[in-house]
Amino acid sequence: MDQKRRGLRVSLIAPAEVAPENSPSASVVAQLTELSLHGCYVEIPAPFDAETPVLVKIFNRAEYFETRATVIYVKPTLGMALAFRDVRPHFLGILRKWILVAMHGQDRLEE
Numbered sequence: 629m630d631q632k633r634r635g636l637r638v639s640l641i642a643p644a645e646v647a648p649e650n651s652p653s654a655s656v657v658a659q660l661t662e663l664s665l666h667g668c669y670v671e672i673p674a675p676f677d678a679e680t681p682v683l684v685k686i687f688n689r690a691e692y693f694e695t696r697a698t699v700i701y702v703k704p705t706l707g708m709a710l711a712f713r714d715v716r717p718h719f720l721g722i723l724r725k726w727i728l729v730a731m732h733g734q735d736r737l738e739e
Contacts, residue, residue: 637664638730642686644670646710649681649696658707660686663727665720667697667711675699675708684710686726693722 640663647655658670668684676682676699685694697710715723 636727636731637662638727640726640730641736642688642726644668644687645685646670646672646676647683648676649683652683655683655685661707663723663730665712665723665727667700667709669707669709671707673705675702675704675706678702681713682710684712688726691722693719693726695719 640660642660644658644660645655646658647653656672656674658672660668660670662669663686668686670684678699678701680699682697682699683694684697685692695715696713698713700709700711702708
C-alpha cells in the first residue's frame with residue numbers, strides 16, 4: 629500500500645482504543661501521537677497487520693472521535709498508521725477542532 633502522507637499532520641497526544649472491525653468488543657488501548665484529517669498514528673505494543681480494517685476511538689475529557697479505518701503500515705512492537713474511512717460529519721468537526729488545537733501549540737488533548 630502506498631505510504632505517502634496526505635495533508636497536514638500534527639503531533640497530538642491522546643488516549644485511544646483500536647479494535648478489529650469484525651470484533652469491535654476486542655478493543656486494545658493505544659496512544660495517539662499524530663493526527664491528520666485523513667488518518668493517525670497510534671502507539672500500541674501489538675499492532676494489527678497491515679490492511680486490517682479497524683474501528684478507532686480517540687478521547688479527551690469532553691468529547692471523542694470515532695471512525696472506521698484501515699491499517700496502512702506497521703512498526704512492530706511500536707505502533708501503526710491508520711487511514712480513516714467513512715468519517716461522519718459530526719466527528720469530522722471534532723477532528724478539525726483538535727487539529728486546530730494542535731496547530732496552536734497544544735500537544736495534548738485534555739484527558
